[in-house]
Amino acid sequence: MNYWLFKSEPDVFSFADLKARPRQTEPWSGVRNYQARNYMRDNMMVGDLALFYHSSCAEPGVAGVIRIASEPYPDPTQFNPSDDYFDPKATPEKPIWMLVDVAWEKDLKHPVGLPRLRDTPALSDMATLRKGNRLSITPVTAAEFKAVLKLSQTAGE
Secondary structure, eight states: OOEEEEEEOTTTSOHHHHHHSGGGEEEOOOOOOHHHHHIIIIIOOTTOEEEEEEOSSSSOEEEEEEEEOSOOEEOGGGGOTTSTTOOTTOOSSSOOOEEOEEEEEEEEEEEEEHHHHHTOGGGTTOGGGSTTOOOSEEEEOHHHHHHHHHHTTSOOO
16 A cells, blocks of 8 residues: 645645545546656555645645545546646647546544644655655655654644
């Protein structure tokens, strides 16, 4: 099993939005970074778990746990000229951008804010916390995933 971290701005799509969806599942569309696309296309497997991270908000941090719910498939937004994520170079025959469906897996007892993540020695090498990292999807080690879940058991200071 692989572990991941998915970032989303909560005013665009939040963990609560995912939980409210029919079947609590949503296509993770609109990714326009090649490395993040490659993670979805080449490395994710149905059943992998991920941390759902709220970014670019008053209190950034991990809001919940999600599960990879589908094999990768072409992101339909790349073909729609009226969509913000339209890519004129992409065709149905040669899609450029892929996505996976994600599903709500579980709530955390307490969200884990960015300051708490940064202050946890076990997370010092976590990809998403590295200076300059702006990827919306990053790999997480099993130890990092467990450390975040452990942090979520208590309220932060």
